[in-house]
Amino acid sequence: LLAKNAAAFGRTDPVFGNDFGFYVFTLPVLDFLQGWLTGLVVLSALFSAALYVYHGGLGITPRGFFIDRGPRGHLMLLLALFLVFKAAGYRLSAYELLFSSRGMVSGAVYADVHARIPALSLLTGLALLAAGVVILGAFGRGWRAPAAAVGGLFAVSVLGLSLYQDLLHRFRVLPNEIMLEKP
DSSP: OTTTTOOOOSOBOTTTOOBHHIIIIIHHHHHHHHHHHHHHHHHHHHHHHHHHHHHTSEEEETTEEEEOHHHHHHHHHHHHHHHHHHHHHHHHHHHHGGGOOOTTSSSOOHHIIIIIHHHHHHHHHHHHHHHHHHHHHHHSSOSHHHHHHHHHHHHHHHIIIIIHHHHHIIIIIGGGHHHHHOO
């Protein structure tokens, strides 16, 4: 009901330029929908995989792991859909940084604005790119390109969301924290 009856506050945030009403009315609904749809895709993939194992389209033999072409395509398309929702989650996470309470101030701190938000934007694009690679892999024969795309997304996620931000905070912000956090 809040999202349906949203109203503008007439003031915008300095980081993204969105009206405050977006954060009060629209963002909670988008966050709920993203989480609910992601959970639905994960459950669908788990139940589908279990059914494919039961019916013999997916399993392990003495020669190794096997998956038939139909189940492989279906599960890869579900993975691509998961990656699309993950990209939406990365984008929504950037907006939610304005509510954080880390550091000396409330809201997005220097490291958030200069490291975390660009990393989340990069991850949004990479997740969509990985989803495209997985879709192409669903119709092809190889699994290496989709695995590399998902692995690369995971690696950039670890490096971009934790390591880079921590290094920026430690070596750039801490020596002059009051001055950098003031704006």
